[in-house]
Amino acid sequence: MSKKAKKKIDKANIWTLKRIKQLKRDDGLKMKSVTGYTMESVVESTASRNASRIALRVYGEEDSEITYGQLKAMKDAIGVFLLEHGFVRGDRIAVMGESCPTWLIAYFGITSVGCVAVPILPDFSTKEACQILEHSKAKGVVVNTKHFEKVLPFVQQHPSFLVRLEDLFHIPEPICKELTDKTQFSSAPGRDLTRRKLDKKAQQLRASSLANEDDLASLIYTSGTTGNSKGVMLTHKNLVWNADISTDVYVHLKPGDRVLSILPISHVYEFTTGQILELLCGCEIVYLGKAPAPSVLLPALKEVRPRIVMTVPLLIEKVYRASVLPVLRDNEHLKRWLKFPLTRRFIYRTIGRKLKVTFGGKLKFFGIGGAPLDREVEQFLATANFPYSIGYGLTETSPLIAGGLPNRHVVGTIGKIVEHVQVRLEDQDPTTGVGEILVKGPNVMLGYYDNPDLNAAAFTEDGFFRTGDLGHLDKQGRLSIKGRTKTMILGSGGENIYPELIEAVINNQSFVTESLVVPESGGLIALIKIDLDSFAQKMALNVNDAKIEATKYIAKIREDVNKELSAFSRLSSVELQEEPFQRTPTQKIKRFLYSRLKDDHSKEQHKP
Known part of the structure; x- marks a missing residue:
């Protein structure tokens, strides 16, 4: 031949x-x-x-x-x-x-x-x-x-x-x-x-x-x-x-672009959007090979210089609270200029450029999914012009249902629904427009294996999958997530209380790393985890004394947070959460382990 x-x-x-x-x-x-x-x-x-x-x-x-x-x-x-x-x-x-x-x-x-x-x-x-x-x-x-x-x-x-x-x-x-x-x-x-x-x-x-x-x-x-x-x-x-369907919508990747893979490939979020999508584009996928501790992650980012990174909110929230927040909170000179929108934007964008350098300098798409992103962190990323994007989906939907373009979506929303995917909201609240998100499309699973009862409950008669998530669609068709139907708490007056929204307010308080709101004795209790090392350093205390002061501090947090909440959503009590919350593989807190509904007697009985 x-x-x-x-x-x-x-x-x-x-x-x-x-x-x-x-x-x-x-x-x-x-x-x-x-x-x-x-x-x-x-x-x-x-x-x-x-x-x-x-x-x-x-x-x-x-x-x-x-x-x-x-x-x-x-x-x-x-x-x-x-x-x-x-x-x-x-x-x-x-x-x-x-x-x-x-x-x-x-x-x-x-x-x-x-x-x-x-x-x-x-x-x-x-x-x-x-x-x-x-x-x-x-x-x-x-x-x-x-x-x-x-x-x-x-x-x-x-x-x-x-x-x-x-x-x-x-x-x-x-x-x-x-x-x-x-x-x-x-x-x-x-x-x-x-x-x-x-x-x-x-x-x-x-x-x-x-x-x-x-x-x-x-x-x-x-x-x-x-x-x-x-x-x-x-x-x-x-x-x-x-x-x-996502290869040319959210980011334009070229053959040879490098990707740093840090999430479990066995989870569909990383598998579909962090592996298959990139392979279709001819990218070079580099596996971190170890847990993404700063000592491993930072040198890898410097060497790989990835064009795209897929991650969960916890990673960027840790970066923000460890590296960004102390600068904004503790620099008295900067604090004066942060009061003015124009100078605040300039300061945030300067920090954003340094953050991009930390991530290798070539980053075009920093995908965040798997759990809600803290509103304060997102507001910083948006103002800093950091190329982040938020996606929403479930394992049952392969996973992507909706997503946003970097730097083009409205803070607090996810973005537009993926093409060919149908979304409707069921049992919408007439005042807020919030309802359960139902989905139909080529991405929706066949069903749960060997579980006919669960399948009957998971799908509507006309074939829509019930996500269990509560959402809202604005006039531009952007989806925002308001909570879970299973975590929604019914108030004493019949009000719908979304613990995730209360937690977002708590998490914006200084030194708070994370929180969990659960019902207890007809009221709401917040389990609040504090960054004790930073708190002790700021207060010039040893760790033991810092725990005592932190208990007093979270009581003050309760007062401040309650001022921002409607009467039926206010916290009746708070507790200091000393141990890290137990999480799912996608870093969501396992809420069921901290439920106070079964037994309100002892805090110790509910520790996992």
Whole structure:
């Protein structure tokens, strides 16, 4: 074959964005960067355009780079191995471990041939992990050494398919049966699933079992604020469409742009908006590889210089309270100039520019989702011209329902509804317009696995999913979130009280790091956590004396906060919360652990 003919064939195999946008569909959806809404198409489409580019690597680890071409080859090899070992469409394989290249490679290998991935959050306990494995009817487990002992009870009963996540080695059943701890697991011999060249027979086998758009891709067990873990069934189309529709709406990414991944990939927020979306754009995803402590995160930001970072509010709120607020609060010279709008804006923008440098200097999109952002922090980010954006969604909606463009949305709102997604508000308050957010669209899950009662309650008769969130739509179609139906408190006079709104007022008080408002004895109590180190330093006290003074200080906070609240929303009491609140993997406080409704006698009984 001549070079000219070979070049012509190569060009025909490249799925350019222009070529993809010319594809027609029967359902009215328009593809932007992928040839079909499947995980197979994600890798195939982007690899055809970016084969030699780096797709995945780990910060600080040499030789961890995986190119798009390698990603495709490894995905294919894993898929064939599964098929040759008896796995069929619909079989479930769990993946448990921290975010890393091999996690995503395993996921693509599993789902490309019609099997279902069951991502298990690393924070889950042994009991929770094994319950998920049993309930999902998992036929295999891909797990890293750190968490192996969490799945060991299940593996000992079902030793047929075990893969070590670090190197994607399959541990044979005879060896698997003998494993008793993670040390043995880490050194167990096995077979590399990814190193195989596919002959014609293997290629035909794989081609005969490729997943369809409406096939189940992920079965994700959530760990919610109410304490009930549910298996959310998400299709290939749910996830890939949600990523594809967002590729040119909120940020314009170019092939080679770097992304710093710091959230758990097993959560759909990071998976869809922090992985699939970026892969479709040809980006280089760099995994932090460790918990995002300042000592690790700051050097990584300096080296990676990411164009995009997806995070939860807690991270930027910590940065604001640790680095920004002390400057604004304690600098007497600055405080005088902060009183005037023009000079305040200049000061905020100066700090904002320094903050961008801290994040590497190339940041164009700082995505915030998973929980509400503190209003004071958001107001600062907006005034400082920091390129933040807020997204809203749930695991059940793959996740994105609404989002905003950096620096273009109104503080306190999320932004516009994603195209092709329908949102309506049910049982709207005639005065405020607030109602429960109902959603229908290509992003909405199939339902909760093996839970018909919950599915009946979760969907309306005309197919809208009940989010459980309370929201408001303004005249421009911007969505804002007002709270949760399950956390809403009914006042003694029948008033609707939204604890999240009260907490936002409390959190704006000096030295408050976070708070939680719960009902108690017909009133409202606020559990308030103070930054005791800063408080002690400011008051020139030792830590023990600072706790005593902090108790007096939060009583003053109660007085100040109550002045800003309506009569039925005022706090009847406050308590100092000394221990950090227990959180879900997306950093929401587990409210159910702090409920005072069952027993009002003892504070100690309600400490988790």
